[in-house]
Amino acid sequence: MTDWKNQFAEKIISLESAVGKIESGDKIWAGGLLSMPVIFLQELDKHLNQFQGCELYTGLMTYPYEFLKPQYKENFKHISLFMGPLERKCQHGGNIEVMNFHFSNFKQTFAKLQPNTVIIEVTPPNADGYVSLGACGGVGSKEALKYAEKVLFVVNDQQPFIGNKDNLIHIDYADFIIEGHHSVATPKAGESSELEQQIAEHVSPYIKDGMTVQIGIGTISNAMGMALRDRKDLGIHTEMFTESLMEMCKAGAVSGKLKNYKPNKIITAFAAGPQEVMDFLHNNDAIEMGGMADVVDAYEVAKNDNFVSINTCVMVDVVGQVASEGVGFSQISGSGGQLDFVRAAGMSKGGVSILALSSTRDGKEGLESNIRIALPTGTPITTPRNDTQVVVTEYGAADLRGLTTPQRVKTLINIAHPEFRDELLEQATKLGLAK
Incomplete structure (x- = not known):
């Protein structure tokens, strides 16, 4: 020995x-x-x-x-x-x-x-x-x-x-x-809903061949990964490696050869998924598991040209403040690396940040809009309005880059559920946010 x-x-x-x-x-x-x-x-x-x-x-x-x-x-x-x-x-x-x-x-x-x-x-x-x-x-x-x-x-x-x-x-x-030997596999992701697929379709045009992608956690993100399987020469630099990213790799969408920073490597800080994901990771020389702070370092990530960050959120107000970790005083998750990646995309040459959500939720009194005139009291803001670039719902994409406040408001209202658009515009006009 x-x-x-x-x-x-x-x-x-x-x-x-x-x-x-x-x-x-x-x-x-x-x-x-x-x-x-x-x-x-x-x-x-x-x-x-x-x-x-x-x-x-x-x-x-x-x-x-x-x-x-x-x-x-x-x-x-x-x-x-x-x-x-x-x-x-x-x-x-x-x-x-x-x-x-x-x-x-x-x-x-x-x-x-x-x-x-x-x-x-x-x-x-x-x-x-x-x-x-x-x-x-x-x-x-x-x-x-x-x-x-x-x-x-x-x-x-x-x-x-x-x-x-x-x-x-x-x-x-x-x-x-x-x-202590035991399986670390987590359940296989479920099938994406029609709504999630619609959101992915609106995100998809922003991701071109050769871009480097970060895709966050959640069912919308899973749908997004599946929608990108026909791309070529994508790179991956992400917080969490998931089943949908593995499917992109297996479909031949990922090579990493066009990345400026750590080409040919899939950069991640942690992974989860069914046994197929664990098997994919095992002894895979393309995987580079880094420390969290280093993986999400915006200045390092932004060394990649054409970096696109795709994350989900739960609510957005009409000026672009994004809530991803809780609503009111009820916490759902955490900040994680969302803002770090949003800012990395903003600094990347040719980069773009995309934040996706369903336009509505089931509330105590029926259907509620997730695009609000103002976020509920106590809601933590994960991504400030000045960092928000593109917001996507099942009704389309709101590209806020280069827009004035009134323009941002109208652009976001246009991707709200049709049932709430008139009310939102009326409220925004009364408050002087829309003209």
Whole structure:
């Protein structure tokens, strides 16, 4: 056995012993999404009352852990760096506090948090003793390791081995190792609705052969990825690699050869999808998994000419202020990298930012417009109006670039649901926003 193999064997402990390494007052980074050490956290759930004053940092939960219940706040205060469906269920009354920040600030955020304990899933080591951080390696783990006093690797042979330098770490970094093998695949994306396909059709003309694309999270984004399968020589520089992006690659739409920045590479910070996506990522030299702050750095991304950012939102007001992470005082997700990519597209030569949404929603009193005269009180603005370029609904695309305020207002009203257009124009005129 080589030295690293001896080290590996010596560091292996039982699951129960691993939980015993946690101490009251620890500040623990436990990864995000598919990097979260599921088996460890499930065991931790059985011992929560043994600890006091711990803080647990995660993002995008995939399992309804016991520590999410309010009675464990004093044991393990849970802080989420990005909300998903499980976090939303717990935000009112559960054990969760949300930290809102742009993903370009990941390094500064961890410098403030300074977790003393890191527990993350990794792959089995390669021949040189390096493990891969897997499908979600860019979500904070290397930043957290800078401050860690205790490091536990949970080896999972179902994590895809993504072997670029930024996604590798030697087993020297681990103080303890446990093995916990389980699937990290998430459910296959459902079929896009007719409305989502209509939105994708309005976005599609903005994406030409050879452009570099970023596509965000959501069902509209999935439809968008599917609509681009007939393009040629696209590049990918994205926050999250998804099933629809994989389908673009398999359809021959992606080569990356025309990218100015890191040509021929698919740049991403994390990935999720069914097993087919995990298999696509595994040992794929075209994939470069980078740290989140670096991947969403607008100045780096904008080195690509013709960069197009495609993201979804939930509401827009008539001057172009965009809400993507919540409505009123109810939070839905987080800022993520949306504004970083919007600004990257704005700085890119030939670039464009596109924000897509359905024109309506089902409200308490029936159908409501998602294009509003003003956003509801308390609504966080994800993309300011001065950064908003193109907004798309199923009724068309509103290109706001170079328009005055009255022109912006009328252009946005033109893509609202027809039932609300007259009312919106009347309100805007009374307020002096339209002429």
